[in-house]
Structure formats: C-alpha cells, structure tokens
C-alpha cells in the first residue's frame with residue numbers, strides 16, 4: 124500500500140500498477156497532461172487487470188496523445204465566459220469560482236484537462252479579492268459554485284476565508300462546492316475542513332464518483348462527517364465507457380451514493396476534451412441506460428443525464444423523453460417505464 128500520491132511513471136511502475144514495458148508511454152503522456160493517483164485509489168486498482176475501472180480512470184494511456192477532429196482544447200467554452208481570472212459566468216444567476224487548479228487525482232477523461240495540474244495557476248490573494256469583487260458587484264448572482272481544480276485541496280484556513288467572504292455577500296443564497304476529495308482522499312475531510320465550511324447560508328457539496336468500488340468505508344465516513352455538519356450532499360458522475368456504462372454498475376453506484384446520503388444530481392455525458400475518445404459512449408447508449416434505470420430503481424437514484432454543449436452554450440438534459448404530442452393539440456402520448464404508450468388525458472370511455 125503506497126502512502127504518497129503517485130505522480131511519475133517510475134512511481135506507478137514501482138507500485139506495481141503498470142508493467143515496466145508501459146513506463147515510456149506513460150512518461151510521454153505525463154509531459155502533456157498531469158498525472159496523480161492517491162493512495163486510496165491506488166489501493167483499489169487490481170494490478171494486471173487491463174480493464175480495471177479504477178485504473179482506467181487514473182492511469183495514462185497513449186491514446187491521450189491522439190486527438191479526434193471533434194475534440195476541443197476548451198470543450199465547454201470556459202475561457203470565453205471568464206470576465207475576470209477565476210470566474211466563469213455563463214448563466215445569469217450563478218458563477219463558477221475557481222480558486223485552485225490542482226486536483227488530488229487527475230482523471231484521464233477530465234473536461235478541464237488542459238487547465239488543471241499541480242503547476243496550474245491558482246488565484247493569489249489579490250486575484251481572489253478581484254474575483255470576489257466581481258460577485259459582490261452583481262446582485263443578480265444568487266449562487267457561487269466553488270470548483271477548480273478541487274477546492275477541498277485548499278488548506279482549511281484558505282477554504283474558511285473563501286466561505287466567510289461568500290457568506291458575507293447579502294445577495295447570495297447558496298455556496299456550492301464541487302469536489303472529488305471525499306472519495307479519492309477521504310482522510311482530508313477532517314474536523315478542520317468541515318469547520319471551514321460552516322456558514323449562515325446554505326452550503327452544498329457535490330461529490331464526484333463514477334464507480335461503486337470508489338465508495339469505500341473511508342469515503343462513506345468522510346461523507347458522514349459532512350452530512351453530520353448539516354451539509355446537503357449531491358452526487359456527480361460521468362458516464363464512461365469501460366467504467367460504468369452498464370445498468371448494473373450505475374444502479375450499484377447510485378444506490379451506494381443514496382445510502383451514503385448523497386443524492387445523485389447529474390450524470391454527465393463526457394465532454395469533447397482532447398485525447399478522451401476511449402471514454403465516450405454514444406448519446407443513444409446513454410439514453411438507453413437511463414431508460415433501463417427508470418421504473419426499476421428508486422427515483423432517489425435517478426440523476427439527470429446532461430450534456431454540456433460544446434462552445435459554452437450550456438448544460439441541458441439529454442435523457443429519454445416519455446411524452447410525444449398526440450393528434451389533437453391537447454393530447455399527448457406518454458410512455459410508461461415498461462415501454463407501453465398511453466393517451467393523456469385518457470380517452471373518454473364509451474358508455
């Protein structure tokens with residue numbers, strides 16, 4: 124069991140996670156995209172299993188250096204929508220605030236893979252103040268989504284500063300964090316971090332998890348510490364080929380999350396980030412999977428399946444639709460969870 128986060132190809136080889144023959148390939152990818160595997164995730168990888176769903180998420184692959192024609196450096200248009208450093212403002216009522224560009228792990232399918240990394244530029248004190256001023260000056264902003272990178276990598280002291288500054292802005296209703304730390308580095312969610320999140324306003328934490336094996340005893344304990352502090356928890360997952368693209372795995376993942384008090388919020392269709400083609404299912408496959416869950420699995424376990432449109436046009440649900448217009452203007456045909464169609468409103472019975 125390794126104690127440190129693995130970052131270099133020789134470290135991954137020494138830990139037995141990749142065969143020596145692949146060291147050169149991994150080193151070549153690492154020159155372009157950041158690599159990190161935390162001890163908690165390294166412990167879950169089955170060495171020698173080329174199809175291991177945890178390994179697939181974190182171990183580099185030569186395919187990352189090939190870019191499909193439809194792939195983009197900035198797949199969801201973050202840069203075009205950034206009025207000041209560290210802010211992305213796409214919707215009128217909410218902004219992203221990105222104080223740090225570092226992550227505990229680097230997911231091979233990451234949509235911000237060209238921006239994140241250990242050397243990546245975070246915000247210094249003056250830049251953070253300028254970003255906060257942008258929010259303070261705009262009363263239409265109701266929610267701040269603190270993301271990155273991973274905001275839970277900030278020291279509890281700096282995290283506390285950000286929370287208190289946002290808590291003091293009268294027009295904000297919600298402070299939302301997006302993080303992978305409770306899953307990939309659960310021990311980091313200690314009393315100091317939980318205390319740093321204390322606020323008068325509603326603080327939500329959205330947790331990124333993709334495979335039921337990630338929901339370890341330690342991850343469950345980290346979520347329990349957040350839940351006990353009164354923080355509502357949401358789940359965010361990415362639909363990934365070879366990781367979770369079957370109904371049984373998704374069912375186990377979403378049930379596991381709900382049982383840890385984490386409500387699955389979004390299932391993201393993977394973005395068109397460069398070198399990530401090996402992870403992308405088709406939209407038709409994603410919609411078929413969502414259909415399989417509907418009616419079979421508790422409504423609590425149904426996230427909304429969303430696509431973030433390339434170019435910064437926004438996120439929209441792309442899951443199956445059960446309603447089609449009928450012949451008359453007021454008439455609809457509605458499909459039930461088992462595939463049968465019914466007129467709505469029901470046709471009057473003849474007497």
Ligand SMILES: *Cc1c(COP(=O)(O)O)cnc(C)c1O
Pocket residue numbers: 199211212213214217218219268438
């Ligand atoms: C995803 C995203 C949000 C949050 O969207 P929700 O649908 O509220 O979760 C906000 N701003 C930007 C720029 C985003 O990419």
Ligand code: SF4
Pocket residue numbers: 225226227228229230232233234235236239271272273303331
């Ligand atoms: S934790 Fe999130 S931001 Fe960081 S590499 Fe993974 S997907 Fe990207």
